[in-house]
Amino acid sequence: MWNVKEDTFSVSYRETESKEVTKRRILSLAHRYFEPIGFTCPITLITELLIEECWKIETSWNSKLQIDIERKFEK
DSSP states (O other), X not given: OEETTTTEEOOOOOOSSXXXXXXXHHHHHHTSOOOTTOTTHHXXXXXXXXXXXXXXXXXXXXXXXXXXXXXXXXX
């Protein structure tokens, strides 16, 4: 959202329920916003890197991820 008075841009994301951290959930979050200009790149890059880690360890789409990846995602 763009605040015209303060000339600031913000992106918010909230989930109503706690879910297991899976590769499918990270991918869903990473592709929730379509923003071709690149304002959110510093934020969305983090989720893209987590998806890359999931592919490297060859995890399935719905299985719970390793604790280190889960902590990075929650952070």
